[in-house]
Amino acid sequence: MDHFSSDEIENVFKWGRQIHRLNCCKDRILEKHLEPYDITAAQFKVMLLMNREGLATSSELCRCIMLDSGAMSRMLDRLENKKMIKRVRSTTDRRQFHLELTAQGQEFCRQIPLIAVKAFNDLLQPFTPAEFNEFDRMLTKLLVHAGI
Numbered sequence: 259m260d261h262f263s264s265d266e267i268e269n270v271f272k273w274g275r276q277i278h279r280l281n282c283c284k285d286r287i288l289e290k291h292l293e294p295y296d297i298t299a300a301q302f303k304v305m306l307l308m309n310r311e312g313l314a315t316s317s318e319l320c321r322c323i324m325l326d327s328g329a330m331s332r333m334l335d336r337l338e339n340k341k342m343i344k345r346v347r348s349t350t351d352r353r354q355f356h357l358e359l360t361a362q363g364q365e366f367c368r369q370i371p372l373i374a375v376k377a378f379n380d381l382l383q384p385f386t387p388a389e390f391n392e393f394d395r396m397l398t399k400l401l402v403h404a405g406i
Contacts, residue, residue, distance in 0.1 A: 288377040295366060295373075300325075301337055302373070305359075308343070309367040314356045342366060 262270050285299040292302055300323075307313045307322055320330045334357065337343045342363035348354040359367060382390060 284377070284381050287380045288373070291373050291377045291380075295369070296340065297342075297366070301333060301342075302370075304333060304337065305342060305363065305367055306370055306374075308357060308359055308363075309370065314358070315354070316357070319357075337363075 288299045288302060292299065297305070303323055304319055307319060311322070313319050313322060316327065316330050316334060319325070319334075320327055323330070325333075334343065334345070338345065340362075341360055344358050344360055345355040346358055348356055382393075385393060
């Protein structure tokens with residue numbers, strides 16, 4: 259079903275801006291909760307993926323976050339400088355490094371559920387329970403349709 263026609267391009271742009279602004283708002287709220295940890299929202303996502311999904315290479319993280327390898331390398335450098343991760347040379351391919359959480363990184367990862375819950379409760383606070391359930395249903399429908 260088409261929801262827009264070509265003469266409604268301003269509405270298409272408005273929808274795009276709103277989706278983008280909501281994502282930025284989510285990251286700003288998340289960063290507010292991350293301030294005590296000196297971690298950015300982008301770094302949080304890397305730590306989350308390493309911890310929950312077991313991703314252990316830069317290329318895996320790049321694919322999942324849709325970030326170019328140069329930006330990912332700089333982010334991993336920052337996380338390594340913060341003693342959250344370490345790079346370990348592969349035993350099967352000396353050109354490759356695997357990523358591991360340090361003890362400090364593991365301790366931070368234990369805080370992830372609490373941080374995420376607080377951030378998303380802040381973001382979704384305006385919804386009533388019924389609106390929350392409807393938003394969840396519609397968001398899921400869009401993602402399923404997109405194959406995500």
